[in-house]
Amino acid sequence: MPEPLVLIIDDEESMRDACAQILLKNKYRIEAAGDGASGLQKIRDLRPDAVIVDLKMPGTSGFEVLENLRLFDPQIAAIVITGYATVDSAVEAMKKGAYDFLPKPFTPEELRLILARALERRRLALEADALRREKKLLEENIITMVSHQLRSPLVAIQQYFEVILAGIAGDTAEKPKEMIRRARERLDALLNLINDWLDLARIDKGKLVGKLEPLNLRSLLEKLIEFMNPLAKEFGVSLEWAGAPGPTAEAFGDKETLEQVFSNLISNAIKYNKPQGRVGISLREDPDCLVVEIQDTGIGISQEHLPLIFDQFFQISRGESKKMKGSGLGLAIAKKIVEAHNGQIEVSSTPGTGSTFTVRLPKAPPAGATD
Numbered sequence: 001m002p003e004p005l006v007l008i009i010d011d012e013e014s015m016r017d018a019c020a021q022i023l024l025k026n027k028y029r030i031e032a033a034g035d036g037a038s039g040l041q042k043i044r045d046l047r048p049d050a051v052i053v054d055l056k057m058p059g060t061s062g063f064e065v066l067e068n069l070r071l072f073d074p075q076i077a078a079i080v081i082t083g084y085a086t087v088d089s090a091v092e093a094m095k096k097g098a099y100d101f102l103p104k105p106f107t108p109e110e111l112r113l114i115l116a117r118a119l120e121r122r123r124l125a126l127e128a129d130a131l132r133r134e135k136k137l138l139e140e141n142i143i144t145m146v147s148h149q150l151r152s153p154l155v156a157i158q159q160y161f162e163v164i165l166a167g168i169a170g171d172t173a174e175k176p177k178e179m180i181r182r183a184r185e186r187l188d189a190l191l192n193l194i195n196d197w198l199d200l201a202r203i204d205k206g207k208l209v210g211k212l213e214p215l216n217l218r219s220l221l222e223k224l225i226e227f228m229n230p231l232a233k234e235f236g237v238s239l240e241w242a243g244a245p246g247p248t249a250e251a252f253g254d255k256e257t258l259e260q261v262f263s264n265l266i267s268n269a270i271k272y273n274k275p276q277g278r279v280g281i282s283l284r285e286d287p288d289c290l291v292v293e294i295q296d297t298g299i300g301i302s303q304e305h306l307p308l309i310f311d312q313f314f315q316i317s318r319g320e321s322k323k324m325k326g327s328g329l330g331l332a333i334a335k336k337i338v339e340a341h342n343g344q345i346e347v348s349s350t351p352g353t354g355s356t357f358t359v360r361l362p363k364a365p366p367a368g369a370t371d
C-alpha cells in the first residue's frame, strides 16, 4: 500500500507550507492547491485519501469543496481549518461531510492526531464497503451455485432410475420397481423446486425476462389452452375461452416467460378445481393494456390467505394429493415476471365458488416507436 496522499487546499501559501512541513515528518505524500477550484481538480485527478481544506478562500469556498468532493470519493477523509471557528460553521462543515474541524491556531500535534484519526476512519469505512460488496456478491451467487451443484447429481440419479425402469439394466421385480417409481416422483418434485428456485434467483438478478417484443397474446393463450387440455381432462375439468377469443392487439412481452406465467395460472386453476369444474380464459383490450383473466370454479382461497398468495413458498395446506403438490413458488415467479413487464397481477376469490387471476400487460408501442 502506498503512503496516504494528503491534499492541502488553502489560499495562504504560509499555511500550505506549514501543514506540509508538519505532515512530511510522518509517512504521507503531500499535494497542495491554492484555491478551491484547482483543489477540486486535484481531487478528481489524484484521488487523495485525505483533504485538509480552509473554509474561507476567495472564489470556490471550502464549503463548496466539501459539497463536491464526495462525488469523487464518498469515504474521503476531510478536515476543515479556519480562522473564524464558530459553532455554526463547524456544524455546517460537519453536515457537508467533514470529519473534523481544526480552528487556527493549532499545534502540529493536533493536526497530526486529527489526520491520523480521519484516515483510520476512512480505512475502516473502506474495509466495511469491501465486506459489504463481497457479501452481496456471495448472496447473489449462492442460490445459483448451490442449485447448480444440487442439480447435476440429481439429474444423474434420475437417469439411472429411467434406465432401471425401462429394463435396460436387466429385469427388476415389481416391488423394487414400484419403490423406484416413487423415488423418481420425489426426485422430479425436488428438481422442479430447484428449477423454480433458479428462476427466482435469475429474476432477482434481472436476468430471466428476455427482450420485450410485440406479442400476440391471443395465439399464445390459444396454444396453451390446447396444450393443457390433457391435464384438464385428467382432473375432469373443462378448459376453454370464456366467450369469444378476444382481440388480436399485441402486448409487449417476452414470449417464453409469459407462457410460464399463464401455464402456471392455468395449471393452478385446473389443480385447485372441483370435479366437473370449469376453467375459462378471457382476453380484452383496455385503453392502455391487455387484460387476461383466468377464472376457475374451484375450491377458492380464503380472505386471510389472499394477501399471502404471491409470497415465496406460500402453500395452503388442504391435505392435497401428491399429484397437486408444487413448490409454492409458482405464483411468486409469475408475479415477478409480470412486474418485470411493467404489468400487474391480481386475484379475487370466493371460497367454495372459485378464483379469478387477472393479469394486465402493456400494449406493444405503435410500429416505429421502438428501435
Ligand code: ADP
Pocket: 264, 268, 269, 272, 296, 298, 299, 300, 301, 309, 314, 315, 316, 317, 325, 326, 327, 328, 329, 330, 331, 332, 355
Ligand atoms: P404451488 O406450487 O403450491 O401450486 P403456487 O405459488 O402456484 O404454488 O400457489 C400457491 C398456493 O396458492 C397453492 O399452494 C394453492 O394453495 C393456492 N392457489 C393457487 N392458485 C389457486 C387457485 N386457482 N385456486 C385455489 N388455490 C390456489
